[in-house]
Amino acid sequence: MSLLRRFSPQVQLFTKRSFKSLKFPGESLNEITSPSLIHGIHVFHCPDVVGIVAKLAECIASRGGNILSADVFVPEKKNVFYSRSEFVFDPAKWTRIQMDEDFLKLSKMFDAMRSVVRVPSLDPKYKIAVLASNQDHCLVDLLHVWQDGKLPVQITAIISNHDRGPNTHVMRFLERHRIPYHFLPTTIEDKREEEILNLVRDTDFLVLARYMQVLSGNFLSSYGKDIINIHHGLLPSFKGGNPSKQAFDYGVKLIGATTHFVTEELDTGPIIEQMVFVPMLGDAFNLYYN
Structure with a gap:
């Protein structure tokens, strides 16, 4: 089961069109934020033809749903269409079974290669494991977002090639939430x-x-499902283990992070999301000297 596979093409590709935060006429803000409404997510990948966006919007609107945000990607010189839509709906008016049937009709209509709909508050949570090394910042941020309910997954294990003492912040957190920690020291040979x-x-x-x-x-072929990497740099530039210093030495004035799918070639998998920020003087000092 590969539910996330290749939905997002690399963001540096130019796109023909995109749209965000659509709202259907005649709907008030109260209707959008009503406590009876719950969130759904639909991801779509099909050959590019005229009318896909209209049919996607019509499907959701016809059941009383409202699109909160929608991203469309159509890479240049590639006859493919990608979209990710977030919407709210009333489950009393649009049942989960009916939703699957409606999106299945769209999938058949456009010969979709992939069509996945998720309702996080109703559907079983994805099971994930997290692999981390010595530095804590990415792991800690992920755990805190999960604790706040912003990451609707079940974390089955943390696996690391570095040991962590029993009284560290991370280990106390994991014990409190009963998340297993597996220490597997690695070598070049193993x-x-x-x-x-x-x-x-x-x-x-x-x-x-x-x-x-x-x-x-x-390992990638044996696992057979998606692996997502949090890379502390702006790909496709500055790959590998020390991208921040590479960028600093090159004179880059912006730094950031990239989330991408893992492939056999280091840091070359399709990009899911990136963020950019301008470092302060102290940040620049730490990037260079630490």
Whole structure:
């Protein structure tokens, strides 16, 4: 099961069109924010033809739903269409079973390669495992977002090639939430991939939170599902383990982070999301000297 596979093309590709935050005429703000409404997400990938956006909007609107945001990507010189729509709806008026049937009709209409609809408050949560190395910042941020309910997944395990003491912030957090921690020290000769595979077979996808090991092609094919990497730099430039210093030495004035799918080639997988910020003087000092 590969529910996330290749939905987002690389963001540096130019797109023909995009739209955001559509609102249907005649609907008030109270209707959009009504407590009876719940969130849904639809991701679509099909050959590009005229009328897809209109049919997607019509499908949601015809059941009384309202699109909160929608992103469309149509890469230049590629006859493919990608979209991700977030919407609210009343489950009393649009049942979960009916929703699946409606989006299935769209999928058949446009010969879709992939059509996935999720209602986080109703559907089973995705099971994920997180791989991390010595530095805590990516892992801690992910855990805190999860604790706040902004990441609707079930974290089955944290796997690391570095040991963490019992009284550290991370270990106390994991114990409190009963999330298993697996310490698997690695060497150049042995990345412990077979043991990792045994720990993650029941997951829906993996997240690498500053995991400073390169996973082999054999691991990727054996796992067979999506693996997402949090890279502390702006890909496709400055790949590898120290992108911030690379950028600093090159004279780049903006830094940031990239989330992308993992492939056999280091830091080249399709980009999911990026963020950029301008560093202050102290940040620049730390990037260079630490």
